[in-house]
Amino acid sequence: QPVIEVLELGKTYTSGGVTTTVLSDVDFRVEAGEIFAIVGPSGAGKSTLAQCINLLERPTSGNVIVNGKNLTQLGSRDLRAARRSIGTVFQSSSLLSRRTAAQNVALPLNYLGVTSTATRERVAELLDRVGLTDLADRYPHQLSGGQRQRVGIARALALRPSVLLSDEATSGLDPEATDSFLRLLTELRDELSLAVVFITHEMDTIVKVADSVARLDNGRIDEKGSLVDLLLDD
Ligand code: ADP
Numbered sequence: 081q082p083v084i085e086v087l088e089l090g091k092t093y094t095s096g097g098v099t100t101t102v103l104s105d106v107d108f109r110v111e112a113g114e115i116f117a118i119v120g121p122s123g124a125g126k127s128t129l130a131q132c133i134n135l136l137e138r139p140t141s142g143n144v145i146v147n148g149k150n151l152t153q154l155g156s157r158d159l160r161a162a163r164r165s166i167g168t169v170f171q172s173s174s175l176l177s178r179r180t181a182a183q184n185v186a187l188p189l190n191y192l193g194v195t196s197t198a199t200r201e202r203v204a205e206l207l208d209r210v211g212l213t214d215l216a217d218r219y220p221h222q223l224s225g226g227q228r229q230r231v232g233i234a235r236a237l238a239l240r241p242s243v244l245l246s247d248e249a250t251s252g253l254d255p256e257a258t259d260s261f262l263r264l265l266t267e268l269r270d271e272l273s274l275a276v277v278f279i280t281h282e283m284d285t286i287v288k289v290a291d292s293v294a295r296l297d298n299g300r301i302d303e304k305g306s307l308v309d310l311l312l313d314d
């Protein structure tokens with residue numbers, strides 16, 4: 081029973097009469113408690129795919145279905161609500177630089193109009209879970225790269241999504257911070273039964289966390305399977 085289904089997703093851009101196909105027939109499903117990794121070189125279409133999955137970009141064709149709801153068929157108002165089921169951790173650092181760690185985590189709750197008491201409680205709970213209680217009032221530039229990505233995870237989980245999308249979240253982290261981030265991701269996956277879509281160009285990273293893997297090349301998934309399958313193939 082998949083939490084998220086990406087079905088025959090395609091994305092083309094047209095400018096000056098020239099059409100560029102960035103994604104074609106991207107197709108996969110991720111279940112609760114599964115980490116599905118998408119690995120590919122620069123230019124493969126990974127960031128475009130990430131943006132299409134959380135509907136920051138509209139796919140040209142295909143569907144994104146989360147908990148049985150087809151997000152690609154929703155109008156902008158329903159889409160805004162439905163997008164809450166996908167939390168995204170972006171490449172470092174997508175935090176607002178003039179807001180503290182706590183204020184960054186509070187952002188999705190603020191947009192939603194959650195009361196300040198409830199927000200404060202939820203933010204404290206999230207910061208505690210990612211081990212940053214003591215650093216709540218620091219600004220992003222006062223945090224290490226690894227700490228910033230933990231704030232990013234906390235913010236992504238603020239609205240209790242069922243899908244966590246990680247878009248190059250460990251790129252730019254040193255090996256120690258990367259391992260610590262991956263450990264946290266795995267723990268949260270287990271605790272919250274998250275369906276995780278983990279997009280990266282770092283093969284050595286997915287080996288540590290992925291339950292299944294797809295290889296994206298030239299906008300297409302050219303291989304898909306368990307980690308063992310993919311490694312044996314090389
Ligand atoms: P990756 O994240 O894997 O490096 P991207 O998704 O950034 O790949 O880009 C994949 C391809 O799509 C690149 O060739 C890029 O030039 C092209 N592309 C991305 N965005 C646009 C756009 N807005 N218009 C035209 N081409 C684009």
Ligand code: ADP
Pocket residue numbers: 182183186196199200201203204216217
């Ligand atoms: P306020 O002045 O109302 O606290 P802020 O702009 O300072 O507003 O913070 C924005 C949000 O971030 C608030 O809703 C608050 O719940 C949360 N927040 C700020 N600092 C902390 C903290 N140290 N611990 C928990 N939540 C915090």
